[in-house]
Amino acid sequence: MFDIKWIRENAESFDQGQIARGAEASSSRLIALDDARVAYVQTLQDAQQRRNAASKEIGKAKGSGDEEKAQALMAEVSDLKGIIQDGEAKTRALQDELNEALSTLPNLALDDVPPGADEADNVLHHSWGDIPQMDFEPKEHYELGEALGGMDFEAAAKISGSRFVVLKGKLARLERAIGQFMIDLHVNEHGYDEVSVPTLVRSDAMYGTGQLPKFSEDAFHTDDDRWLIPTSEVPLTNLVRDNIVDGDQLPMRFTALSQCFRSEAGSAGRDTRGMLRQHQFNKVEMVSITDEDSSVAEQERMLSCAEAVLQKLGIAYRVMTLCCGDMGFGARRTFDIEAWLPGQNAYREISSVSTCGDFQARRMNARYRVPGEKHVKFVHTLNGSGVAVGRCMIAVMENYQTADGSIVIPEVLRPYMGGLEVISA
CATH class of the missing domain: 1.10.287.40 (Serine-tRNA synthetase, tRNA binding domain)
Structure with a gap:
């Protein structure tokens, strides 16, 4: 606003x-x-x-x-x-x-955001890791998951329709392990406060973070005027709504592992196979609340926190600076992290890290007292995936697959898998 x-x-x-x-x-x-x-x-x-x-x-x-x-x-x-x-x-x-x-007006981009209309105009920021060289034809995650008997799209379609999945056995545990690993990393090493958030929110909460009124078709709406959260950015950021925070309490850093729900309006025909684009998915979210002078540096910090997830998992990725036309509605600058997926032979988005300036704060009336001064200012808000659990699971499965269709468990996940080293074909 x-x-x-x-x-x-x-x-x-x-x-x-x-x-x-x-x-x-x-x-x-x-x-x-x-x-x-x-x-x-x-x-x-x-x-x-x-x-x-x-x-x-x-x-x-x-x-x-x-x-x-x-x-x-x-x-x-x-x-x-x-x-x-x-x-x-x-x-x-x-x-x-x-x-x-x-x-209904989008936020203004920072001066260093590249011009452009869509993803074709995004600019490479940097890359990390080596693309794995496999001596066999790598499979996509859904081929691996179905062959292992742990990924059932047909059963999910009978229960809920398209763009859902039923995970079973060791793959269900792998999804849980990835989420737990990420939330522990952000709490124990990156200084975030873990929060358990509601998945149903009121309209004013969705308005505060910019999902309403313009993007109502992208979310699921209940008949008692509540919304299923598209990301825990919504409840986490709204924790400071209608508040005046003491400036010496900033930055405030929150993280949550939650279920998220998106209607995927406008994505007909895109990524219809597998788990890449689902109506329901788990995601670890990071939200920072800062003063106006710290938000640019905080975005770089948040980016490094999200990158640490993939670095510890040993998954190659690249970071893209989104152009003006490809950024989200409330963002002033966005970095996308794209993980390498051998089955697709392509990089695919696994995280977005955005700074919003005071754009959301004005909608939420979220302010802070400047230390040593009498007046108040609007806080600055930032959000980032740390990271999407389902997409991270895809990256793990495809990067750690073997010629016989087994999945090697990355070392950092083995404690969460009861010591299991391989999900065998």
């Missing part, structure tokens, strides 16, 4: 930033809406002042016996009451219209 005062003072750069994000230049329309609101507010104030003055004059007129003047003043007050009621309703309507217009 943007401050209309800031837009007034920076109209040209605001429009340029919106155009870079694929939106229209809208400062003129927004300022006109605000001008109309301000005009009604002034009209309302004038009417209220006149009503107060006329009310006092009524008493004086009656006291002096001038009943005719008193009646005229009473009629004027009655008219003013109607004007004020209409003005209040119109002012609220204009404020709602302005807020709605502001709430």
